[in-house]
Amino acid sequence: MTRPAQRFSPLDPASPEPIYRQIYWRFRSAISEGILAPGDRIPAARALAKELGLARGTVDTAYSLLTAEGYVQPRGQAGTIVTAGISLGMDSTQGALGVGETAPIRDKPPVLPFQMALPALDAFPRKIWAQLGARCVRATRVQDMALPSVHGLESLRTAIATYLQVSRGIDCSPAQVFVTSGYRNTLALIAHTLLTPGDRVCVEDPGYPPTRQLLSQLGMEPVPISVDDDGMRVDQATGNGLGARAAVVTPAHQSPLCVSLSLPRRLALLDWAMQQNAWVVEDDYDGEYRYVSRPLPALKSLDRHGRVLYAGTFSKVLFPGIRMGYLVVPPDQVQRFEQMGQLFLGGCPELTQAIVATFLTEGHFARHIQRMRKLYAQRREDTVRGLKKALGEGFRIDAQPGGMHLILRLSEDKSDTGLVSRLRQAGIYAEALTGWSIENATGPALLLGFANIESEDVAEHLGRRILALMS
Structure with missing residues (x-):
């Protein structure tokens, strides 16, 4: 028999876990907990997409993962069923999950403010x-x-x-x-x-x-x-x-x-x-x-x-x-x-x-580049304004024609390596410019990635934390 979509816990659009992964984990949990038994037919992708108000491709992706890992089997016009004889036991990671939670596939630390070499991850077209x-x-x-x-x-x-x-x-x-x-x-x-x-x-x-x-x-x-x-x-x-x-x-x-x-x-x-x-x-x-x-x-x-x-x-x-x-x-x-x-x-x-x-x-790539070029120009401007508000006129930010990071110059009596160490302990990312030099002295400065700084207010708040750690 087919189990209705409403038997599963609601999806969370604000979760860092993509929607298709949430659907995937809900079916896995339902199979492991016996809500879905071997041989049960799961909802058709089109019907589930309509029920949840999602794009068909999102549900198809979740179903493809379930099929690839052997949890379900497509049977043509007979629909898709839970694989016969599949183990219902939960592993230790799954058993520790609370109601409505999804298990992370990759346990990674969060992105730190000003992290270098990172594009605007929040603006990447993940659904596409x-x-x-x-x-x-x-x-x-x-x-x-x-x-x-x-x-x-x-x-x-x-x-x-x-x-x-x-x-x-x-x-x-x-x-x-x-x-x-x-x-x-x-x-x-x-x-x-x-x-x-x-x-x-x-x-x-x-x-x-x-x-x-x-x-x-x-x-x-x-x-x-x-x-x-x-x-x-x-x-x-x-x-x-x-x-x-x-x-x-x-x-x-x-x-x-x-x-x-x-x-x-x-x-x-x-x-x-x-x-x-x-x-x-x-x-x-x-x-x-x-x-x-x-x-x-x-x-x-x-x-x-x-x-x-x-x-x-x-x-x-x-x-x-x-x-x-x-x-x-x-x-x-x-x-x-x-x-x-x-x-x-x-x-x-x-x-x-x-x-x-x-x-x-x-054409998605070209459109993405155009959007990011505008977004980064705005975020760079917002980050510069926010930092200048917090730090005052005693600090200089290099004028740059492009790129994805800022160079915040420090006074000669400051150690950029020491400040970077204190910032990392406080959960703020920075790199010391002196660490990028071999022979040529560049003066102390911080390298700060701005692509993931979402507003001037955020930059100002972070700038005040930087200022406090300088003293």
Whole structure:
């Protein structure tokens, strides 16, 4: 018999658990508690969606999970039934749940205020993502469950190439695109393919710490190059007989100072790479988010001699938990990267790639970027106003053309590392700018992510807590 939807506890729209997960857990609990017995027919997805006032795709996603884990079985026109012979016992985690509670699949600490490297998670279109995920699960064929291509799903590589041509001015084919499991995987693949232990690699100073840490672990020698208002001092990288084999740069928004690499320096860097037969790794981690004008064309778009390797990521534009990046290599290097990719790629699930490919090809990605660009511009403005209200005129916030974090300058007698430690203990995230430097003194400052600061009032309240911890 079919059990009615009203037998289950009500859904909570304010819960951090997605609605489809709440439905999933309610059916699991009902099966475990004997409310639903083996052989019972559960409501049709269409009927349950109508009863609960939900989109059909939300219920379909929940039912797909229940089916995949063996709790229910579809029987065609006979409907979907609870699997015969299924165990009714609750595990220890489920038995501890109260009435109306849902069990967390992943127990993670909450996002801290000002947390770096996080997009606006509250504004991500999770319902659309869930619907696309359910569709991709339903469309899975037998051959889709075989070993995936280590280079990435063809449809995703095509979608990325199309996007880069339109939005970043990069002329590339899908064959030049390699899907990776994030920036570290991308950089490691480049190093294994084009460099050898002992090679010198120019890195920005201050710069993203994992870059120099990874290069050092791979046996390379990171060479710090200072940064000013026009970006990396390319004259330092190209002069003094450094003999560097590569340079890693963040030209759109230098990490962490957020300045842009000027056009003369971009051209000088490309000339150096051509003359020295060296490589330029362009880390374009958040180039879409520029607020004073249109996003700058990628450095790769100026490359006429095949010396630039373009590294992109979905962590900043979608969410970090996706663990997906991509790399665009010069045409004459495709075969070398294909060979090395057999050893060092293949860590990104193909189902996730299929969802991202659909997200891109159906236009959701472009619309999401446009919405986030407006949202971040507003949140940056609100955060700056709120902090200035709380901190007064004795503190300076750097003017930046884009990016997803602020630089709050401290007086020279303050220790940014000490303050960061106190802030973390108080539940506020920050990073010390001095921790991003190798040789070049930048002065004490806090790096504060603003993408998840929802209002000026919130920023002002946090600013007062920061001020109290400074004394």
